[in-house]
Amino acid sequence: MDNKEVYVLVHSAWLGGWQWDNIAESLRLKGHEVIAPDLPGHGIDDTLPKDITMDDYVDKLIGILDKQKCSVILVGHSFNGITISRVAELRPSKIKSLVYLTAFLLPNGGSFYEAVKEVGNSIAVDNFEVSNDRTYAVVKEEELQNAFAHDISAEIFEGAKPHIVREPLAPLMYELEITDKNFEKIPKYYIETTEDKAIPIDIQRSMYKGKVLKVYSIKSSHTPNFSSPQKVVEALLDVAEEQKKINLIQSHLKVYNNIKFHRLFSNEDQLLAHFESMEGNESYAHMLLFENSMENKIHTVVQKVPDNQLGGHTMFDGASTSTPDNTEENKNIIERFLKDVWIEGKVSIIQDFFEEGKVIQHNPMVEDNVEGLFEFMKSLSSQGISLHYDEVLAIFAKGDMVMTYSKGFIGEEKHFFADLFRLKNGKIAEHWDVIQKK
Structure with a gap:
């Protein structure tokens, strides 16, 4: 396939590469290559939260990018919008497009921990708790589905629940380091979720305003990968089409x-x-x-x-x-x-x-x-x-x-x-x- 893309899909906090299963399958059926890794401490990676920093997340992704023969479309969900921004700063030549799926698109110096202090009307933020030893964070179990996935059945959510992990705290405290020279040059796209109870739509829009080339809107909770996977696939495929337009102009x-x-x-x-x-x-x-x-x-x-x-x-x-x-x-x-x-x-x-x-x-x-x-x-x-x-x-x-x-x-x-x-x-x-x- 001449127009094959490589998509690197980075999961959200608390989840793992498994969250992309349906989306990855659909993209592969279209002839694309998909890599959906588990970041340290997530999925099948059993690194303890106390041993994990943002550098560990970034190093994992850089290791993947450095093995690719061509540049990739790098996608980050929720918190890991910050992670893909940092990776883009360090490997701009390896990334043709950045896609933020209801994700944190922050300026230089921004952090998740500081950003959520400004977020109101968020069930996730209202129920966010840090462990006594300050090594990990959770959202209260009784509010998990309402915060992140209110638009899927309780049965499906209960099936996913055993795979939800404690989120290492150190990466959440990390202050983003990006520059105009590297990060700002990469084309960016945003997939907003209008029914989001974790990052309300007004917060999403305030983060991406004036920073992205195109916005895709999905009527969904914070996890459209579960509730509206085909809509996410359509957006990701369209990003590849937008990249072709950029390639045409650059030629x-x-x-x-x-x-x-x-x-x-x-x-x-x-x-x-x-x-x-x-x-x-x-x-x-x-x-x-x-x-x-x-x-x-x-x-x-x-x-x-x-x-x-x-x-x-x-x-x-x-x-x-x-x-x-x-x-x-x-x-x-x-x-x-x-x-x-x-x-x-x-x-x-x-x-x-x-x-x-x-x-x-x-x-x-x-x-x-x-x-x-x-x-x-x-x-x-x-x-x-x-x-x-x-x-x-x-x-x-x-x-x-x-x-x-x-x-x-x-x-x-x-x-x-x-x-x-x-x-x-x-x-x-x-x-x-x-x-x-x-």
């Missing part, structure tokens, strides 16, 4: 180094990437639109990221995923916006496209809101410079995200403009752009 970007993807969207005919590259100590912003036609057209715009950026935002932060809302309507709104305001110069109607003049602005020279845009235009005008679009050359739309590729002028100089808009309730809510002199 056209061999001249760029240290690429980090911030946004990746596709529809039936187009593929849009918003990414960053590094040349020495300088950062460059890119938008690339790939049109899957007979000609396979590629529209790309590159801009050096300035040292100082206004508005408290960067050219890359903000919403990173799309919502499946009103694609055609949103596309039409942006087409009118560019035609009426930027091509025909009807600046007086610009407020019609924003909710009370509010917009999050990622152009490094422009403050937030329409007022910030007016100030920028006034500044250009005071220097005798005008900004004018001539023609929209291509447009992409997916849900609430719309991107346009245009040509025009800044002063007397020709430029290409790549603009990405996020819309909410028919109004522009957020804007990124990349501008390149022709």
Whole structure:
């Protein structure tokens, strides 16, 4: 099988590699290789909790990755989102994608123990107990199923119960060590569980916001591997398809180094990437639109990221995923916006496209809101410079995200403009752009 992937599936706290049995079987039937190890102290590994640290978990996984001839899709469930993050930092070249299954996606310095202090309305957290000798942790037995697997039968849960182990405490206290150079460059995906009583959905969303390329949503408890295994399989297979899109883009970007993807969207005919590259100590912003036609057209715009950026935002932060809302309507709104305001110069109607003049602005020279845009235009005008679009050359739309590729002028100089808009309730809510002199 030419498109065979290697999936390394890392179980949650208290469980073991056995939790992936149904999912692993389905992936193998699709022709993929699956490795679902027991971390120390879990499954058939009988290492005592007192003898286990995060280094032991990490070393186990690194040992597996180092034996692979190709890079893998590394999946972490629940607590072990922290573990796969650390492994990614140490072996970035061995990992093509990271997948967090209702997992802890924490920043540098974060720990499970500190993170759960901020979690409310969690049956798991409310019933979390540490042993008197502080070597392991448990969740009260009477609340185990309600906390983690309320949507499977009591009979199935009782069958799994003998395999649940005491969770070593030291890894739970570990403070994550990751860097932009290694960890941040790896594409990330999140599988959220909306009925979760261990990590409530609002906590999941706060952890992955702005950090992942795509989110998969499952109506499930904290253990969709038991209650909705086929949904998990579908998500993992789709991650492999997303990776193919990244591979396609990278095949056209061999001249760029240290690429980090911030946004990746596709529809039936187009593929849009918003990414960053590094040349020495300088950062460059890119938008690339790939049109899957007979000609396979590629529209790309590159801009050096300035040292100082206004508005408290960067050219890359903000919403990173799309919502499946009103694609055609949103596309039409942006087409009118560019035609009426930027091509025909009807600046007086610009407020019609924003909710009370509010917009999050990622152009490094422009403050937030329409007022910030007016100030920028006034500044250009005071220097005798005008900004004018001539023609929209291509447009992409997916849900609430719309991107346009245009040509025009800044002063007397020709430029290409790549603009990405996020819309909410028919109004522009957020804007990124990349501008390149022709």
